Amino acid sequence: MAIRRFHQKSRGGCHRCKIRRVKCDETRPICRNCIRQSTECVYSEPGPRAPPISPQPDVQDNNGLYDALDLLLMHRFATVTAPQLFPSAQATHVWQNILPVSAHTEPLLMHGILALAGMDLARMDGDAHSAYRTRAFHHQQMGLSIFQEMLQKDNSAQIHAIFPFSLILVILAFASAHTEVAEPSVDTILDIFALFRGPRALAAANYDAISESEYYVLLRPTDTKPPPRLSEEVVRQAEKLRAMGSDDVARVATRQLADAIEVSAQRFDLRVIGRWPAMLSDHFFARLKQHHPEALVVLSHYSIVLAAFRERWWVGPWDRMLLSAVSHALPGSEQTRLDWRLDHLETVLDRHAGVSEALDAKA
Structure with missing residues (x-):
């Protein structure tokens, strides 16, 4: 007979964990459960601030302005991160050129690409590891808030931002596991699998709009080459x-x-x-x-x-x-x-x- 695991009851967990009746690790600004499920993480009471990203100042809204660390992340994305997302030349062009330009007027995409660059840099060893990881989770959380609000409305007019961000969420879910101490369980992996259904549903519901946009190559690459022989x-x-x-x-x-x-x-x-x-x-x-x-x-x-x-x-x-x-x-x-x-x-x-x-x- 399986042994049921009991946890010490926590009263300071986030809303999402309380609703699901699972133990929250109370990590701020985003607990690990919400990171794995790519859901908004909200606490009832203000907790301790996320570790400051020294020597850079904290992220400020400032009507869409970003700080020096975010400029570093943007440079990382355009020069290193984007070419390593999807291998095809057309897809790389979209990630490296189309998305950064669109992000100028689409905060959802800006938060998405900065989160990707932060998670990319968080793989590196050194003192800045936690700083990059914290900033990546910050942008992921900010993007999720916008994303969930968009999904509650008629999203056909905003599909050019919503669809690529749904892909970004899948990549972030894979990438974030590299920064965790513990390896993912089967249940964690299945939570990530659930994210794959999001882009599929969006693509099916908005296929005509996506097929006429630059993002279609992310769905149907065209520069095929003969594959090597399988072993x-x-x-x-x-x-x-x-x-x-x-x-x-x-x-x-x-x-x-x-x-x-x-x-x-x-x-x-x-x-x-x-x-x-x-x-x-x-x-x-x-x-x-x-x-x-x-x-x-x-x-x-x-x-x-x-x-x-x-x-x-x-x-x-x-x-x-x-x-x-x-x-x-x-x-x-x-x-x-x-x-x-x-x-x-x-x-x-x-x-x-x-x-x-x-x-x-x-x-």
Whole structure:
């Protein structure tokens, strides 16, 4: 019988954690639960201020003006962060040139790109790590407030800001895990999966408007090149997935993942990385939430897709983190029954790692 974990009751948690009846770590300005779920974090009582970002002054509204650290973040985004988001040349042009110009009149996009640059810099070792991380979370929170307000209205006229910000939220969710001490659990990973459904829903509801904009290349890249040949082991894993599934729900999920694995050698992060989480049926997603053993085994193979983009700063070691999370969630008896071996999958990942980057090098 599972042992129920009891937590010391906290009265100073944020509104969101109180509503969900989960323990809040009371981190200011944004608790970790709200960071993982990309939700607005509001406290009833004013708490201690976030650590000052020395030697820079605190962020001030000042009618949209930003401080010296934000100028540094903008420079980082335009020169380093943006080219490392999506690999295609057209997508890089959008991130590096279109978005910064649009951000001049769209605070939502300004907060989004500054949050990305801050999280990028937070990966670096040194005294400034916490300062960059704090500033990144500040801009993420500011952007979320605007984003949620926009979603409550008719957003068709603002889709050119809302759609790219929904993508930014997914990237931030992946990137923020690199700055956490503890690795993500299966439940945390599924919270991130839920974010993938946002861009898909927005794209479906506003497809015509997006297809006529510069942002369409983020959804459908066009500069395709022949993908490299997949290793025999990766091909076998895809074939094995197609043969799995005890019912229609599982069979559809496994075939979708097998398709994603086979195209993961292509260079388009959004289309490949986001395809499977966004396409999952509600029924299979529910099985994952319940830690159904067979569903967890299928989930572990999603790490093959992630491994192809290991060299992207916001993806990094996510393939190994996913495998570790499944290993902890899947009981040893079930691993034996289902013939699931962590070391075998790790070998597959290493053979597939960076395959999309290798194609970039040849281009």
